[in-house]
Amino acid sequence: MNRRRALAGLSGAAGLIAAVPALGQKPRRMRPQEGDVLVHAFGERAGEALAAGHVGPRPVAAYAMDTASGVVRDGSLNNQLLVVRVAAESLSPKAARYAVPDARGSDTLLVYSASCTHTGCEVNGWDDETRRLACPCHGSEFDVADAARVMNGPAPRPLAMLRVALSDGALRVTGGFSRRVGPEPP
Numbered sequence: 351m352n353r354r355r356a357l358a359g360l361s362g363a364a365g366l367i368a369a370v371p372a373l374g375q376k377p378r379r380m381r382p383q384e385g386d387v388l389v390h391a392f393g394e395r396a397g398e399a400l401a402a403g404h405v406g407p408r409p410v411a412a413y414a415m416d417t418a419s420g421v422v423r424d425g426s427l428n429n430q431l432l433v434v435r436v437a438a439e440s441l442s443p444k445a446a447r448y449a450v451p452d453a454r455g456s457d458t459l460l461v462y463s464a465s466c467t468h469t470g471c472e473v474n475g476w477d478d479e480t481r482r483l484a485c486p487c488h489g490s491e492f493d494v495a496d497a498a499r500v501m502n503g504p505a506p507r508p509l510a511m512l513r514v515a516l517s518d519g520a521l522r523v524t525g526g527f528s529r530r531v532g533p534e535p536p
């Protein structure tokens with residue numbers, strides 16, 4: 351049986367995110383901003399605030415939303431995120447710096463960019479057994495408990511992590527990405 355599955359509802363490709371939003375950049379295209387709340391990206395709950403309890407054993411796709419205007423930052427394929435549940439005891443020290451404790455138990459939540467660092471495909475695969483994210487384009491695999499360390503395939507770098515906190519039951523952006531999102535420029 352093929353253990354790897356595509357994450358339901360994910361679509362599209364991902365690319366680069368500018369380190370700083372360009373002047374005049376449309377809010378929908380801006381990278382996640384401090385104070386934004388994460389919302390479901392797809393499915394029946396699209397646009398609904400993503401609560402810790404919504405994240406089960408498999409990753410959930412998300413976007414950031416500006417709470418003042420209600421604008422969901424889905425105007426760029428660069429902005430897609432993956433929220434992953436990881437047991438606290440399995441976190442590497444680096445991942446632990448970005449992990450948010452889930453108040454209900456010993457689990458934590460981590461938010462990764464879905465933009466592959468190889469050529470920018472959308473990372474939308476998941477292996478239940480190894481608990482790795484997988485890129486469908488060239489087979490790169492990323493260990494979610496170890497800051498998305500590359501475990502297989504041609505991706506040269508881990509996926510970027512986004513700094514968030516749990517606030518009133520919602521995941522709120524509290525900082526920037528841990529590294530460049532997506533591939534290096536040619």
Ligand code: FES
Binds near residue numbers: 467469505
């Ligand atoms: S784009 Fe992800 S492995 Fe090539």
